[in-house]
Amino acid sequence: MFALEASTIFTPTKILKDTYIIVSDGKVVKLTKTLPTNVDKIDSYESCIVAPGFVDIHTHGGFGVDIMYSCTNDIKKFIEKLPNTGVTSFVPSTVTDSFESLKRFSEKFSSIKYVKGSEVIGIHFEGPYINIEMAGAQSKDHIRCPSVEEVKVLSGFFNHIKKRVTLAPELEGGIDFIKALKGLNIITSIGHTCASYQQTIQAFSAGARLVTHIFNGMKPFHHREPGVVGAALNCPNVYAETILDLIHLHPATVELVYRCKGSKRMVLVTDAIAGAGLDDGTFKLGPMGIIVKDGISRLSDGTLAGSTLTMDKAVKNAVKIGIPLIKVLEMATLTPCKAMMVEGKGYIREGNDADLIVLDKNLNVISTYIKGEKFFSN
Ligand SMILES: [Zn+2]
Numbered sequence: 001m002f003a004l005e006a007s008t009i010f011t012p013t014k015i016l017k018d019t020y021i022i023v024s025d026g027k028v029v030k031l032t033k034t035l036p037t038n039v040d041k042i043d044s045y046e047s048c049i050v051a052p053g054f055v056d057i058h059t060h061g062g063f064g065v066d067i068m069y070s071c072t073n074d075i076k077k078f079i080e081k082l083p084n085t086g087v088t089s090f091v092p093s094t095v096t097d098s099f100e101s102l103k104r105f106s107e108k109f110s111s112i113k114y115v116k117g118s119e120v121i122g123i124h125f126e127g128p129y130i131n132i133e134m135a136g137a138q139s140k141d142h143i144r145c146p147s148v149e150e151v152k153v154l155s156g157f158f159n160h161i162k163k164r165v166t167l168a169p170e171l172e173g174g175i176d177f178i179k180a181l182k183g184l185n186i187i188t189s190i191g192h193t194c195a196s197y198q199q200t201i202q203a204f205s206a207g208a209r210l211v212t213h214i215f216n217g218m219k220p221f222h223h224r225e226p227g228v229v230g231a232a233l234n235c236p237n238v239y240a241e242t243i244l245d246l247i248h249l250h251p252a253t254v255e256l257v258y259r260c261k262g263s264k265r266m267v268l269v270t271d272a273i274a275g276a277g278l279d280d281g282t283f284k285l286g287p288m289g290i291i292v293k294d295g296i297s298r299l300s301d302g303t304l305a306g307s308t309l310t311m312d313k314a315v316k317n318a319v320k321i322g323i324p325l326i327k328v329l330e331m332a333t334l335t336p337c338k339a340m341m342v343e344g345k346g347y348i349r350e351g352n353d354a355d356l357i358v359l360d361k362n363l364n365v366i367s368t369y370i371k372g373e374k375f376f377s378n
Pocket of ligand 1: 058060093126271306
C-alpha cells in the first residue's frame, strides 16, 4: 500500500487539494486528508497535478509501429511506450481490409498476453463498411456492405473487451446492422460516411452512440442538409471524437464542438499512425503509404491520413484554445471511458483502477501509474 501526494488532484470532474490517494493491489482504496499509518511509501509530487490516465479510444499506432500490420514484438513495444504519453488504456483501431486480413489481425492481436504497459480496453474496427466517397486513408479495394456474420467472427476474438465498429449507415442494410450489433453488445460509431441528417438520426435511434472523428470523413455542415455533423452536434446523448492536432480541425471548429457537446460528450482521440512520437518520415497506415512532413500525415495525393498526435499534446492543444483544464482532462479520461461503456477507469475514486498520471504545471507527463504500478517517470 502506498500514498500518492500532489498539490492538486483532478478526479477529473472535481479538484481536490491536500489529499492523499491511497493505492493498494492496483486500486484506489481511499482519498484522504490524513495519511494512514500503514502506508509503505509516499510518492510525493510538489507543484504537480494528478489526474486519471489518458484513455485513447482511437489509435492505429505510434513509435514506428502499425498496430494492424506490425509483428507481435513491435506491438508489445508500442504498448510499453504508450505510458510515456500519459495513456494508461487504449482502443486499437484497424483499417479497411479483406475479411481474411482482419481475421489474421484479430487472431494475432488477441493472442498477445502479459505486456507491461497501457491496457487494451477495447477494439475498434474502422470500416470496412464505409462509404467509398469518404474513404480518406482507408483502402478502397475492400470497402463493402455491412456483414453481421463477419463482425461476429472478428469480435469473437475479443470476448473480454469492448467492441466497436465504424459504419456508414447509408450503406445497404446499415440500420439493421446497427440494431444487430446493439443486440450483440457491440458499439456502432458513425464515420467515413455521406449520410444525411435524417439517415444519421435514424442511425442514432437504432443504437449508434458515437461519431468517429467529427467533421473528418463526412460531408461538411450545410444549412439545408446538416448531415452527420449537424445530427451529432444536435443530439445531446451522442459522443463525438475530436482530433485535436489543430490540423484536422480549425480551433474555432473545436470550440464549436465543445460548445455543443460539452466535456461529457466530446472525446479527445489521436487517430495516431505509426509516425506518431517520431520525426518526419515515410510510414504505413495499413496497406497505404504515408508521408509525414512537418508532423502532418498524408497519402501521396495529399489526403490527411490519421495524425501524429499524442494524447498529452492533444490535451495541451485543447488548453491552448481556451477550454478549461478540468474540462479537457475529463474529455481525455472519463468521457472516452463512458463512450466505450468501460467502467472502473477514467475517474479517481475508491474501488477504481489506480491508473494515474502526474503532470507538471506545463502539462508535461512526469509519471504514469497503471493499476498502481509506476511505468514512466521523467
Ligand atoms: Zn482512424
